[in-house]
Amino acid sequence: xxxxxxxxxxxxxxxxxxxxxxxxxxxxxxxxxxxxxxxxxxxxxxxxxxxxxxxxxxxxxxxxxxxxxxxxxxxxxxxxxxxxxxxxxxxxxxxxxxxxxxxxxxxxxxxxxxxxxxxxxxxxxxxxxxxxxxxxxxxxxxxxxxxxxxxxxxxxxxxxxxxxxxxxxxxxxxxxxxxxxxxxxxxxxxxxxxxxxxxxxxxxxxxxxxxxxxxxxxxxxxxxxxxxxxxxxxxxxxxxxxxxxxxxxxxxxxxxxxxx
Numbered sequence: 716x717x718x719x720x721x722x723x724x725x726x727x728x729x730x731x732x733x734x735x736x737x738x739x740x741x742x743x744x745x746x747x748x749x750x751x752x753x754x755x756x757x758x759x760x761x762x763x764x765x766x767x768x769x770x771x772x773x774x775x776x777x778x779x780x781x782x783x784x785x786x787x788x789x790x791x792x793x794x795x796x797x798x799x800x801x802x803x804x805x806x807x808x809x810x811x812x813x814x815x816x817x818x819x820x821x822x823x824x825x826x827x828x829x830x831x832x833x834x835x836x837x838x839x840x841x842x843x844x845x846x847x848x849x850x851x852x853x854x855x856x857x858x859x860x861x862x863x864x865x866x867x868x869x870x871x872x873x874x875x876x877x878x879x880x881x882x883x884x885x886x887x888x889x890x891x892x893x894x895x896x897x898x899x900x901x902x903x904x905x906x907x908x909x910x911x912x913x914x915x916x917x918x919x920x921x922x923x924x925x926x927x928x929x930x931x932x933x934x935x936x937x938x939x940x941x942x943x944x945x946x947x948x949x950x951x952x953x954x955x956x957x958x959x960x961x962x963x964x965x966x967x968x969x970x971x972x973x974x975x
Contacts, residue, residue, distance in 0.1 A: 739772050742773060746773070749945055750941060752903055753906035753944075753945075755835065759954075766954075770957075770958055773958065774961050777938070789932060792931055792932075799922065817963040818963050822960040825913065826955050827846075828846075829943075830913075835894030910940035912940070913937075913943070914934075914936035914937030914940045915933060915937070939962065
């Protein structure tokens with residue numbers, strides 16, 4: 716497995732609970748070094764006090780970056796092109812419902828789909844493939860729901876689930892935590908596809924403009940995709956979900972206060 720020594724600098728030798736500004740700050744240059752060539756580390760960093768401080772710093776920097784880009788770049792661009800606010804901002808959604816969507820459901824679903832499988836293990840890839848196949852089947856049924864399609868999709872899903880169950884019985888493969896060889900070889904490409912795919916999917920929040928015109932509007936989501944991917948690999952999936960939830964929660968709370 717690929718290994719870079721700079722990942723070891725996140726936790727100083729000795730007590731990982733020693734929280735100083737120098738120790739916390741080192742996560743920032745580590746993030747940008749990681750972006751030069753993303754790689755798979757052997758294991759996630761322990762979530763001790765230092766790690767929590769580093770995650771808090773990254774969340775703060777993400778919020779500052781998003782606010783600055785929105786105010787200095789996106790707002791003038793949005794006004795010049797005539798792009799309406801995104802769908803969530805345009806709709807009168809109660810704060811409680813918006814909080815549920817943005818702080819609980821979105822982090823869980825989006826992190827699972829875009830980053831849950833980023834370690835490249837067989838278990839993770841097969842699990843994601845199973846849920847994607849169910850989602851595709853549900854989409855087909857809702858849009859092309861003839862009796863023939865229902866039978867075909869049902870048979871396909873049952874066949875996939877049976878194959879999946881048979882695969883999980885191979886314990887020595889299922890519990891193998893190593894990434895598959897091809898995944899590791901092309902990991903930098905896979906990482907960036909995941910990060911920018913996460914950003915680009917948010918284009919659907921906007922209407923009545925071409926994809927090219929809307930690309931600048933998802934700059935902050937693309938950056939967040941890079942950051943959440945880094946956190947998922949360095950600190951684990953739960954840390955990425957928590958950071959995503961905290962980021963969304965802080966932004967919608969600030970927006971509600973400003974609008975109220």
